[in-house]
Amino acid sequence: MSKIKPYILIAPATLLLLFVMGVGIFTCVAQSLGYFPLIGLDNITFDYYKDVLSNQQFINSLILSLKTSLVSASIATIIGVILAYLMTKSRVSKFRYFLLNLPIIVPHIIVVMISIAVFSKTGVVARILYNLNLINDSSEFISLVNDKNGIGVIIVYIYKGIPFIAITVYNILKRIDFKLEYVAKNLGSNKYQTFMFVIFPQIMPTILSSFIVIFAFSFGSFEVPYLIGPTNPKALPVSAYINYINTDLTQRPLSMAMNTILTFISFILLILYNLIFTKLNKNKL
Secondary structure (H helix, E strand, O other), X not given: OOOOHHHHHHHHHHHHHHHHHHHHHHHHHHHHOOEEHHHOEEOOOOHHHHHHHOOHHHHHHHHHHHHHHHHHHHHHHHHHHHHHHHHOOOOOOHHHHHHHHHHHHOOHHHHHHHXXXXXXXXXXXXXXXXXXXXXXXXXXXXXXXXXXXXHHHHHHHHHHXXXXXXHHHHHHHOOOOOHHHHHHHHOOOOHHHHHHHHHHHHHHHHHHHHHHHHHHHHHHOOHHHHXXXXXXXXXXXXXXXXXXXXXXXXXXXXXXXXXXXXXXXXXXXXXXXXXXXXXXHHHHO
16 A cells, blocks of 8 residues: 555646646647647548648758757757766865756746847847947847847757756766776876766766757747747747647648647657666666
8 A cells, every 4th residue: 555655646636637738639639630620620631741741941940949959958968067077076065056056947038038138239248349349330240149040049058958967967976986987097097088988988878868858848948949049940849839829720730730740759859768767777776
């Protein structure tokens, strides 16, 4: 009884959550297949998926979302791992630990507003460059907001991702026996070799799982690319939302097809994360 008691306690909330998610996913998939009786569509078809996958605008949106997510997650992971390793070499005060946690606490929307105030053509950086006579007009400043390469979006994701990676990896590094590092140095290994062949293999599962988490979040994020992302092409979640709010309800199945594809990719990332997490637990045992 004691083994099943925790599951009984969380059963009401779990069932409610599964019901809400189940209805939403079922409705999304059904409408993406053309089953939308509200407007007279009741024939199951894959034509909407064909239309979406053959649409160059969708392909461009998918590439943009993958690019911004992959670049930001990769940079955040590299910097975060290096920062975590450096933290193990010195005493981390509560204040420094709080500063590292601060970007995680601050909501994305606040970071977006700060980015607009700092990096837009009328932002702080542009004004400083103008006062220094480095630019003659604000139009000469390369705005990082709504730029076609999504640099502003990438900056926000990096800012939010670095502390997450650093704290996660740091908590694992603290548990590693650094005597192995001293042994490797005594055997002639330099700092790079010691890290790559002694420390890195032990934290690799954590790095991969953390990378997948921030990549998946960035890939499915809506508010950041909606506010400071490129206007053309738009990120995939933004493109799906715009199609969803279209007054022409016959476009709704196209939006649902986009959302289903987005959900499918997210589920793949979730499965990968679960596999890595399972492997990590087996290694601990």
